[in-house]
Amino acid sequence: xxxxxxxxxxxxxxxxxxxxxxxxxxxxxxxxxxxxxxxxxxxxxxxxxxxxxxxxxxxxxxxxxxxxxxxxxxxxxxxxxxxxxxxxxxxxxxxxxxxxxxxxxxxxxxxxxxxxxxxxxxxxxxxxxxxxxxxxxxxxxxxxxxxxxxxxxxxxxxxxxxxxxxxxxxxxxxx
Amino acid sequence: xxxxxxxxxxxxxxxxxxxxxxxxxxxxxxxxxxxxxxxxxxxxxxxxxxxxxxxxxxxxxxxxxxxxxxxxxxxxxxxxxxxxxxxxxxxxxxxxxxxxxxxxxxxxxxxxxxxxxxxxxxxxxxxxxxxxxxxxxxxxxxxxxxxxxxxxxxxxxxxxxxxxxxxxxxxxxx
Numbered sequence: 001x002x003x004x005x006x007x008x009x010x011x012x013x014x015x016x017x018x019x020x021x022x023x024x025x026x027x028x029x030x031x032x033x034x035x036x037x038x039x040x041x042x043x044x045x046x047x048x049x050x051x052x053x054x055x056x057x058x059x060x061x062x063x064x065x066x067x068x069x070x071x072x073x074x075x076x077x078x079x080x081x082x083x084x085x086x087x088x089x090x091x092x093x094x095x096x097x098x099x100x101x102x103x104x105x106x107x108x109x110x111x112x113x114x115x116x117x118x119x120x121x122x123x124x125x126x127x128x129x130x131x132x133x134x135x136x137x138x139x140x141x142x143x144x145x146x147x148x149x150x151x152x153x154x155x156x157x158x159x160x161x162x163x164x165x166x167x168x169x170x171x172x173x174x175x
Numbered sequence: 176x177x178x179x180x181x182x183x184x185x186x187x188x189x190x191x192x193x194x195x196x197x198x199x200x201x202x203x204x205x206x207x208x209x210x211x212x213x214x215x216x217x218x219x220x221x222x223x224x225x226x227x228x229x230x231x232x233x234x235x236x237x238x239x240x241x242x243x244x245x246x247x248x249x250x251x252x253x254x255x256x257x258x259x260x261x262x263x264x265x266x267x268x269x270x271x272x273x274x275x276x277x278x279x280x281x282x283x284x285x286x287x288x289x290x291x292x293x294x295x296x297x298x299x300x301x302x303x304x305x306x307x308x309x310x311x312x313x314x315x316x317x318x319x320x321x322x323x324x325x326x327x328x329x330x331x332x333x334x335x336x337x338x339x340x341x342x343x344x345x346x347x348x349x
Contacts, residue, residue, distance in 0.1 A: 006204040007245035012250020013196045016209075018253065019260035021189030022182070026273035030264045033339035035334075043190035043311055051318040052192025055201050059319075064201040069306055069316045069324040080327045084334015086298025088342055092274065094302065095210040095310040097295075098250055102257030104269040107276075110288040114218075114295020119218040121296065122303040123235040128259025129304060130234075144320045155320055167187070 015099050018043075024099035026091035027105070033088055038175040043168065049163045052156055068143060074136025075129070090114065130137075183266065197314055206245050207319070209311035211302040215239040262309045279343055288310070 018024050022041040031037030059066035087093060090111040092100055097115065100108035122129075145152040200206050219246075230236050261267035263303045271284035277311035280286060302308040305327050307315070312331070316324030 003204060003206075003245050004243065004248045006200070006246030007206070008208075008252045008255075010200045010204070010245075011249035012256035012259070013252075014193060014249065015253035015256025015258075016260045017189045017193045017196070017200035017256075019257040019266070020184040021186045021193075022266075023186065023189075024257055027275045030273075030275050030339060030343075033335040034285060034343060035199045035336065039186045043186040043193070044309070046187045046190025047193040047314055048317050049195065050191045051197035051314065052194075052320070053217075054194065054198030055318050056320075058198065058201055062207055066319050067207055067315075068319055069323045071321070071326065072306065073326065075306065076323055077330050079301045079303070080330025081299050081334035082301030083305060083308070083331050084301070084336070085338045086296070086301055086333065087335045088338035089294025090293075090298055091276070091294070093210075093310070094214060094299070094301050094308045095250070095253060098253045099197045099257035100209075100252040103261035104267050105273065106269060106271050107273065107284070107287050111291040111295040115211075115214050115299040116218045116221065116295075117292075118299025119214040119298040119303060120222060122300050123215065123218070123233055126233075127237040130184065133304065139322065140268045142322045142326065144322055147322060152320060159320075172189050 014095075018096060018099045019103055022095040024092070024103060025105065026100070029091050029093070029096065036175070039169045042170065043164050043165065048074060049160050052159060056152055056156055066143075068141035070141050071139040072134055072137060073139065075134045078133060086118075119143070185265070192316070197318060204245060207248075207311075208314035208315075209246055209307055210250050210253075211299065211308040211311060212239055213244075213247045214299055215303065216241050216244070216247055301334075 021039070022028055023040045023043045028037060028039050032040045055064065058065055092108055092111050094115060097111050101112065117167045145155050148155065177316045197208055200208070215235070216239055219230055219236045219239070223241050230241065258267070272282055272287045276287055306323065307327065309328065309331060312327040317328055
């Protein structure tokens with residue numbers, strides 16, 4: 001039960017911050033994909049870079065266990081690009097679609113319905129996918145420090161440096 | 176007195192605070208962010224109402240079965256959190272068609288609804304094939320330096336940017 005309450009509280013905080021950052025809207029999502037307004041990119045990478053540092057500390061201290069999504073190169077690339085196609089049409093991602101509904105954007109409701117249908121279709125076709133696309137390039141739960149042979153903090157410093165560089169670039173360009 | 180809508184918080188600040196929520200949820204609950212698995216569970220739940228035997232027999236629902244877990248509650252929380260935030264700062268507004276969409280494709284809510292529905296289908300099929308969405312791969316996997324997170328996030332944006340360019344070709348630039 002406490003896990004569920006924890007999930008709910010986490011979601012409320014996440015939804016609150018998504019909305020305060022103004023990233024749940026279609027105009028902001030498409031603004032980023034059309035390279036006109038990078039609000040969601042700033043939000044997304046600020047969250048990732050902050051989370052990266054804190055989570056690495058938790059992992060190093062053994063407080064939280066890593067849970068690494070496996071790398072399946074074929075499915076990651078084909079699925080990722082397909083997601084991009086759908087994203088450019090609906091203009092919301094799964095997390096922001098429900099946030100958009102929360103701030104009154106009713107078109108998100110139709111997007112959410114479509115996403116439920118998409119999930120159902122994938123469940124139907126999963127047996128075929130698991131024999132084909134999901135078999136292409138199965139590398140397991142690998143991390144960047146592992147494949148680069150570097151300490152995780154070196155990789156984090158690289159990411160943070162690149163991220164800050166990106167932010168400076170975006171601000172200079174006024175995006 | 177109608178004021179122009181408040182601009183919200185700096186995305187850097189809201190994003191960094193979200194990073195702290197990510198850290199807290201890993202620490203307290205041992206859970207990492209994600210959103211698309213919950214759509215599978217809810218989809219399974221709806222189908223179960225019509226044909227429970229079929230859902231029980233499907234491999235995919237054996238892994239991501241219809242149940243209420245941490246992530247389903249988190250996604251529910253997003254609706255509530257966004258509602259509270261928008262209601263308290265006056266940015267809540269009922270809108271059937273986004274402005275940018277209307278400026279390119281017209282003000283029809285039906286047209287917008289149909290395309291949002293179709294886009295949603297394609298997006299979620301892709302997300303499940305890839306193994307997750309921007310929450311799971313960005314805020315969950317990239318945060319843990321997973322190779323999968325980097326590949327998928329790059330493909331999300333690459334696909335999105337290419338197709339948005341095609342879709343909006345010929346439209347007003349702003």
